Each structure stands twice: as structure tokens, then as C-alpha cells.
Amino acid sequence: xxxxxEESFEVFFRREYRPVLGLAIVLSGNRTxxxxxxxxxxxxxxxxxxxxxxxxxxxxxxxxxxANRSVSRFRRLAVEARAALRIGRREDLVVADGDGHFEVWExxxxxxxxxxxxxxxxxxxxxxxxxVARTLGISEESVKTHLERARRNLDExxxxxxx
Amino acid sequence: xxxxxxxxxxxxxxxxxxxxxxRIPESPRSRRSRVxxxxxxxxxxxxxxxxxxxxxxxxxxxxxxASTTMAATSGTSMPSRTxxxxxxxxxxESGPTFGRTTGIVLFLNDGVDGITAVDLDRRxxxxxxxxxxxxxxxxxxxxxVGDKLVVGWGQPHAVDLxxxxxxxxxxxxxxxxxxxxDRVWLVDYPSRSIGVxxxxxxxVDMSGTVLSEPKELPAGIGLPVIGIQGGLxxxxxxxxxxxxxxxxxxxRLEGPGPGIASDAAGTExxxxxxxxxxxxxxxxxxxxxxxxxxxxxxxxxGTAAFSPTTDSPTPRHLAALxxxxxxxxxxxxxxxxxxxxxxxxxxxxxxxxxxxxxxxxRQLFATSxxxxxxxxxxxxxxxxxxxxxxxxxxxxxxxxxxxxxxSTAEAYIGNRVGTASQCPSPDSPPSDPSGIxxxxx
Numbered sequence: 001x002x003x004x005x006e007e008s009f010e011v012f013f014r015r016e017y018r019p020v021l022g023l024a025i026v027l028s029g030n031r032t033x034x035x036x037x038x039x040x041x042x043x044x045x046x047x048x049x050x051x052x053x054x055x056x057x058x059x060x061x062x063x064x065x066x067a068n069r070s071v072s073r074f075r076r077l078a079v080e081a082r083a084a085l086r087i088g089r090r091e092d093l094v095v096a097d098g099d100g101h102f103e104v105w106e107x108x109x110x111x112x113x114x115x116x117x118x119x120x121x122x123x124x125x126x127x128x129x130x131x132v133a134r135t136l137g138i139s140e141e142s143v144k145t146h147l148e149r150a151r152r153n154l155d156e157x158x159x160x161x162x163x
Numbered sequence: 164x165x166x167x168x169x170x171x172x173x174x175x176x177x178x179x180x181x182x183x184x185x186r187i188p189e190s191p192r193s194r195r196s197r198v199x200x201x202x203x204x205x206x207x208x209x210x211x212x213x214x215x216x217x218x219x220x221x222x223x224x225x226x227x228x229a230s231t232t233m234a235a236t237s238g239t240s241m242p243s244r245t246x247x248x249x250x251x252x253x254x255x256e257s258g259p260t261f262g263r264t265t266g267i268v269l270f271l272n273d274g275v276d277g278i279t280a281v282d283l284d285r286r287x288x289x290x291x292x293x294x295x296x297x298x299x300x301x302x303x304x305x306x307x308v309g310d311k312l313v314v315g316w317g318q319p320h321a322v323d324l325x326x327x328x329x330x331x332x333x334x335x336x337x338x339x340x341x342x343x344x345d346r347v348w349l350v351d352y353p354s355r356s357i358g359v360x361x362x363x364x365x366x367v368d369m370s371g372t373v374l375s376e377p378k379e380l381p382a383g384i385g386l387p388v389i390g391i392q393g394g395l396x397x398x399x400x401x402x403x404x405x406x407x408x409x410x411x412x413x414x415r416l417e418g419p420g421p422g423i424a425s426d427a428a429g430t431e432x433x434x435x436x437x438x439x440x441x442x443x444x445x446x447x448x449x450x451x452x453x454x455x456x457x458x459x460x461x462x463x464x465g466t467a468a469f470s471p472t473t474d475s476p477t478p479r480h481l482a483a484l485x486x487x488x489x490x491x492x493x494x495x496x497x498x499x500x501x502x503x504x505x506x507x508x509x510x511x512x513x514x515x516x517x518x519x520x521x522x523x524x525r526q527l528f529a530t531s532x533x534x535x536x537x538x539x540x541x542x543x544x545x546x547x548x549x550x551x552x553x554x555x556x557x558x559x560x561x562x563x564x565x566x567x568x569x570s571t572a573e574a575y576i577g578n579r580v581g582t583a584s585q586c587p588s589p590d591s592p593p594s595d596p597s598g599i600x601x602x603x604x
Contacts, residue, residue: 014190101174124178
């Protein structure tokens, strides 16, 4: 049975929108910007749907787009947001939801780009290492290494924050 | 006391709960259908066809952008993390990539630990790791300073262009470009996280000699991002601040939103703020500013590059990227400050990510973002004949480029030309005994 392209994109979008938005929020720290990046990624998927829909995992494709764009586009602003927090300008910020865990995601965003991506996919999406590797286009061994380093860095970062 | 693992899992659980309550917006397809554009939206150009664009620069006053003969868009596939993609025949069958000699090798940051050197005239691509580069150092990871490349974070290195000899510049979380010749700023954070805590900054030359006493910047005044004459420019949520290293004084450059420092040369700093409706060039010694407007309908992205100062202390040209609200494409605009003219040299169908002037300031190169992809678009704009050309190269994994004279880049181009299958991806060490893996395209 051939599924009409239009229907399959709609199903894909409805299934994937929320988790992909979550990934963008974690990596960018900016809810409004995350929504933009997420929608941009789905628009890109739509434009290329004939090829994207044939991939083993269109969801991985859109996540990779979001992972790359979130970090590159918002890295400066995210760092700036931290600076703003230190100088008490919290009202200027629209940070990731879940204030109770703000420090955790803030610490994740302070990691090197690849570590942050791996952590977001592994913990938020609950992906196994192999799926993280496939999504980011790196080896499973690299994922393991990035996860280990990320955990070490987060241990330091979060214990500093607690103190 | 929760472990980090437990905190991460709890944070993920809470965020997933919140996401479950998020209203799913109308899909892009539905929106397009509603405006009657669905049919066009579904049209997808097959994987790369030939792309050769020659655009004549157009004075952009109130006119529409230059028309383009670009015939294909990037049919984005899902490649593995690779550097070599399917053939992309967007250049002549033989001879220089752009049909004429450029004298340039583009050094593309491979985003991992090396450089992808593209000899545009000989049509060679060489992959090699660069000592001092480390995974995770993509942010400002490669710059050219005199006859050196500066790379790395944690322990920035200077790498001689001709010999690849390496000098450790110091121990610091990152380096930032300086406007003074043959120097860089080293910036360290006691927290070991860039942007967290009060930074300490000092200047070094290419031998690692400390030229200015390390000084702690006031905590919370902003994020240092680029050197200006005698100090650093810092980004804040409302414009920039300029820190003078000698006096410790901080000067505000107020803006309506987050400041972006785009480039600096001599005493000048190009920057914008908020939505970047204007690009400012401020003389940091006098604080006098000149404002540049984007072409009608466009806004600046914040990426801009002064042309090299070959025969004048003030850069003559300023290239900047501009985009249209709600559209994905990014175009190039060039301001000629001597003649007070400007030209939009590509239209918004292009997707330029980075700019790199050739050392002589007569050619501007631009590249697409291809990290994790397998094709890279390279644009070349020639100031002499005002022509823009574009080619799609069968390489990916490319971030910010540096344009280097071919005569000085030989150490990055291997002697043995192999096949694509012999060149490993940047995730692996190069297999060539010389440490350089070269293929032709």
C-alpha cells in the first residue's frame, strides 16, 4: 500500500513535533527560539520529503537538523543568558521549561556541543547509544566517549552549582 | 543527595511531562495548503544536479535581488558522518574549479580535529588532523594570524602554515582574535566553562610570549567574543561592552537586544544588536559609528567580515550576510566604503553560512554549513568583474573556512592522490603515512 506523501508527512509531524521541540529547548534554552528551529526543521523535511521520507529514520534526520541548528544558532545567546542570570536579568530570559531542573539543562548547555547533543538524545529522548550514534552520524564508540565525558563534566558543574 | 544520573533522568521526565501538554501547531504542509502553495512545496529537486551560478552584482537600492540561474537545491540526504559525498558535477570537467585560477586553498574546519584543505585550482581535497585541535572546539576554532593558524581550546596552539610546526600559546579555555598583528587573546575561565564566572584575559604572540598581564574582567559584564584594539568586545543582552585592557575601563555600545560582534579590524568593530536591522561599524578609539542598512526587505544575520587591509588602515569592503524574515535563504551583501556603494551579490535562494576573504581582498569566498552532510557549496565573488560563481563540492563536514594563498598551503596538500574510499572520515585518524589523505574531484 502506498501511503500518500501528504498524509505521511502529517502523521510524521504530529508524532515527532513534541519530542523534537524538547530537544531544541534543551539545546537552546530558549523556548521561542526552539519553536522556530523546530518548525524550520520540519519545513526543511517537507521541502525534501520525497527523499527524507525514504530514509530509514526521517525522525533522526529532523533531529540532526535541530541538534545542529539549535547549538549553532543559540550558543551565543545561551551563554549570554547565563551571563544575564549572573547580573540578575532573569526577566530578560525565556529559559527551558521546568524551573526545578533549570540548573541541570543549563549545565548540559554549557557542555561542548557534541556532548550536549548526546546527553539530550540519550536522556530526554531515551535513545539507546546506537540510536544516538545513528541520529548524529557518529560512531557508537564516540557516543560512549561523549557520554562519559559529559557525565564527568556535569558532575563538576552541578556540584559547583550546588555549592 | 541525587546523583547526576538521577537528576538528568528526573529533569528529562519533567520536561517530557511538560511537552505532553504542548499544543501541536499546524503543520508546515497545512499552512502551505491553506495559502495554495502545497503543490510547490512538495516539489523536491532530486539529489544534486549541476549548479553553476554566475550572478552579476546588482546595486540594490530598492530593486529585487539579482536573478539567479541556480537550477537545483540541496537534496538533503541522511549521510553518515562523512566527508565524501556523491559526485557533484557543478564545475568544469577539467581545470580549475571555478574555471579560472584563484590562487587559493580553502581550509575548512572539519568540526572534529582537523582541516579539510580544498585546492580550488588543482581540484584536490586533503584531509588531515591538526595538532592542538580537539573535538568540541568548533567555536572560533581556526583563525589565521600572520603565517600561522591558531587552533584548539584548553591549550590553544599556533600551527605554522608552511611547516605545520606547532607552538603552544598557553593554557586557556579559548582564544579570541586580536586586531593587533601576530597576536591573539587568550581567555580563561576558572569555572572551566566558557561564559561562566569572571574571565581572565591576556594577549600572546605566536611564540606564546605573554604580551599583557592576565587581567580578570569584571564578573557578569558580558561574554568576551572578539579582540578590539587594546581590549575585548563583550556581548550582552543589550548590545556590547568594550573592555580596555590597560585601564580596565568598560564602555557600553547600547543596543535594543543581544549584541553580536561580527568582526574587528584596526580600530573598527562591526556589530549589530537585537534583530540586526542595521550593521554598525564603530571606531573603538573615538566611539564614532557608521550605520549600514540592509537591502530592502532584508535583515542582517550578524555575520560580517571586513576585507583585508592591504593598502589602507581601514578596510575598504565589508561583506555581510542578510536574510529575509520568514525565509531560510541567506544572501551576501558587500559594502564598498570608499565609493559608498553596495551590492547584493546573491539572492535569498542561496544559503551562505560563512564568509572568508582572500588575503588580497579581491576575492570573497563563502561556504555553506555542511557539518554532518556530504556536500558543500562554495561561492566565489570577484570584486574585479563583480561576478559570483557557485560550485557544489563532494565534501561535507565543513564549518568556517579560512582562505589561504595556495603557495603557502602546500603542507596541507598531500603528495599522493588516492581514492575516496582511502580517505577516512574525520572520526578516524588519517591513514596516509604522511598524515594527509588527498583525493581529486
